[in-house]
Amino acid sequence: MDPMADYTFLHWRYTPGRRLLVQPGREVRLKPLLDRLLRRFLDEPGTVLTREGLIEQVWTRREVNDEVLSRAIAELRAILGDDAREPRFIETLSKGGYRWIAETARNDPTGRADAAGPATSLPSRARIRGLRLSLSALAAMALLALTWRHIVDPEAGSVHRAELAVDLLSAQPLAADPRLEYDARFDVLGRVVYIRSAPGSEASELVMVDPGNRAERVLWQDAKALRHPAPSPDGREIALTRHGESGCEVWSVDVVDGHHVRVGECADSASGGIEWADGGLALILTGKPVDANHAPGLIQLDRRSGELRRLTMPLLHEGAHVDPRLSTDGTEIVYASVNGDDRQLWRAPWPRMAPPVALLKRPEPVYGHAFEPDSRNLWIAGDLILYRALHRLRPGGQPELIGGRGARSIDIAANGAAVWSEARYDADIWLRDAIGGTWTAIARSLRYEAQPEFSADGRLIALGSNRNGAESVLVHDALTGKTRQLALDPSLRWVRPTWSARDNSLVLTAYENRQTRLYRYQLDGDVLSVMSEVEPGAFQGIELPDRLLYLVGHGTAQSTLMQLRAGQATAENLGLGPVAAYRASNEWLAWRTPGSGELRFAPLAEPQTVDALVLSDDSMPEAFALNGSVLTYRDKNLLWSMRLPDGKPQAVASEHVPDGAGPSIAVSANGALATVTLTSLSMDLMIAGPASR
Incomplete structure (x- = not known):
């Protein structure tokens, strides 16, 4: 690549010698790493570049892994305004590579322009057309360059602003403590306040750190859980929540001397963040619900009078309102x-x-x-x-x-710096082949394995995993101990595998174009096909011999359970009201409703004949399984089993009680049990400054 040449693609002009990307109204000077990555693509447009080759040719260190490459690709895409699902510049290929697909022209200092588009041998007419488009783009850029100062110069009365650019590739840990670090916020002086605690412990501390010199102060240590610190607009105090014997409380901490005082109450069942309002005279937070028919909503607390003003009053099925940010x-x-x-x-x-x-x-x-x-x-x-x-x-x-893979929070300072908690979860699936048998960890990795589902004979276990980046689906063979990943489109998220009762296939849910859709995967031949008989937006399909069940509107107040009977063209609503999660067998249905502590069940033939278990623990709404007429569920940190409809709940002896998110229990017809347990958790604060221009 000639460092003196300019390259144009779509609305961008790139000058390698200056590491400069220019488009109308915006300039971006690439960091050296992204410059090398972009050069590598422009060297061979239209050519498939493998992940291994990119790592070897772009990075100067040997310890780089796939995740670092993915972050760099995501950072470059963000700068270019590219979308991995509908790419205009960088195409992701299913076999683990990338390809530059934008039509590109190279313009050397002599004025000669050569088309270097995505194909290695374009027909002459295509070359001419690409050249004309590129020259037209250059002419438009030249014209807009005359108005550049008017667009970006605040003294010229412009209303346009440059895109905020944060150098995520240079992000560094903000603290070196091995404990969990979370809920970070900037104060008006650019200092960061956050909560620190040990895994599995309620004890926590409020910490303030100066990002410049990494000097930190512990403002408050408490035996109970402190959460959601919010610095005041003047930087003198910090509001936060404390979860103690009296439930959720709001406290204020003086930054100078650490003196703390209780200022109000918050919703213990749906605690969220706090925000300052009215110049520091009021706080916005999640308050207790007005009655049993409503979920917790936002309230405004006047610091002077102590008066409360209700801002929102969501109904119970709408879910609590949390985390206000002004x-x-x-x-x-x-x-x-x-x-x-x-x-x-x-x-x-x-x-x-x-x-x-x-x-x-x-x-x-x-x-x-x-x-x-x-x-x-x-x-x-x-x-x-x-x-x-x-x-x-x-x-x-x-x-x-x-970028910022693993982010569990985010805050942005006035100067464009960003701070977030980077969480790393390692969850494994533990398998017990029979009652009283030994436990074995299956499909182990350093990532998150969850959503286990047994095949009819109990030999195969389908599961979800993010070990290779995006969520995908694996199948573990309990007889051979081997695990294989299904051949699925890596640009989509694949979740909720369930085994069909009709053949040797899996019903999968894919997040596609910002909505969900059901697919069928035939294990014999590795054939994937969309379930066109089901409308887009369907979620978690369970295929029984005579019908297909699925959710529509999952995650919303209108989430409903539908059934499509074999031989029918139109699905029908089962009439259960809002359904947050469900399981089904040939005889029974079991489900959870949004915001309810009940685990409901009914005969599949008479779904309106509803009975329910009242659970004391609502922290894991998907921790239940249904096999035949046996309902297995988690409550009071134990596993329980109950034969429907009127059996007595029996405690299930288990060394591995599920504590993972999402579906975390599976039971086979022959009594095998699979549970998802969190093996390790780390949460570190990361900070990144504004990208240099």
Whole structure:
């Protein structure tokens, strides 16, 4: 590659000698690593570049792994405005490689322009057309360059601003403590406050650290769980929640002397973050519900009078409202509504609060959100595309993967620096082949294995895993001990495998184009096909001999259970009301409703004949399984088994009580048991400064 040449592709111009990407209204100077990565693609447009080859040719260190490459690809895509699902620049290939697909022209200093588009041998007419398009793009850039100062110069009265760029590839740990570090927020002086505690312990401490010199102070140590610190606008105090004998409480801590005082109460069942309002005179938080028909909603607490003002009153099935965040200019608020493991984000004018607008097409696993300094775009930590990471959401747009894999929270400082908690989970599936038998860990990795499902004969166990990046599906053979990954599209998330009762196939759920869809995977021949008889938006299909059951609207207040009988063209609503999670056998149905502590069950032939178990622990709503007429579930940190409809619950002796997220119990017809247990958890604070321009 000639370092003096310019390259144009779509609306971008790239100058390798200056590491400079330019488009109308924006300039980006690439860091050396991304510069080398982009050069490698432009060296061979249209050529499949393997992951191994990219790692070897782009990185200078040998210890780089696939995850580092994925983060770099995501960072480059974010800068280019590329979408992995509908790529315009970098295409992901199913066999583990990438390909540059944008039509590209190289323009050397002599004025000669050569097409170097995605194909290695374009027909002459295509070359001419590509050249004309490239020259037209250059002419448009030259014209817009005349107005560059007017666009970006604040003194010229511009309303346009450059995109916030954070150098995530240079992110560093903020602290070196081996304990869990989470709920980080910046204060007005750029210091970071966060909570630190040991795994499995309620004891915690509130810590303040200076990112410049890494000097830290412990402001409060307590035997109970402290969470969600929020620095005041003047930097003098920190509001946070404390979970003690009296439930959820709101406290304030003086930054100078660490003096702390109780200032109010919060919802213990749905605790969320705190936000300051009215210049530090009020706090916004999740309060207790108004009555049994409502979920916890947002309240405003006046610091001077102690008066409360209810801001939202969600119905029980809508889920609690948590984690309020105000925009920097104080004109908008974003908060989340909680339904099981998923959340919907809502944006509303402040302080009017109405009407709120849903920001996501469907509820997703969301863990945190923060406004960019200009109050326009939102950063979200969650599983929005392929895996848990940081995403940018522009008004009216779709979430774009930024990087920061493992992010469980996010906050952005006024200067564009970002801080987040990077969580690493290792969950394994433990298998007991018979009652009283020995336990064996199957499909072990350093990632998250969950969602086990036994085949009819109990030999095969399908499971979900994120060991290779995005969520995918594996099948473990209990007889041979071998595990294989299914040949699925790596650009999609694949979850909830269930075995069909009709043939040797799996019913899978894929997150496709911001919605879910059911697929069938034939193990004989590795054939994948869409279940076209089911509408898009279907989730978790269970195929019985005479019908297919599935959810629509999963994660929302309108989530319902549908059935499509064999030979019929139209599905019918079972009429159970909102359903958060369900299991089915040939004889019985079992399900959980949003916000309820009940585990309900009914005969499949008479689904309106409902009975229920009242569970004391609602922290794992998907921790139950149904095999025939035997219902197995987790409650009071134990496993229980009950024969429907009126058997007495019996404690199940188990060395491995499930504590993983999502479906975490499976029982086979011959009595084998599989549970998901969390093997290890680490959570470290990461900080990254604004990218240099």
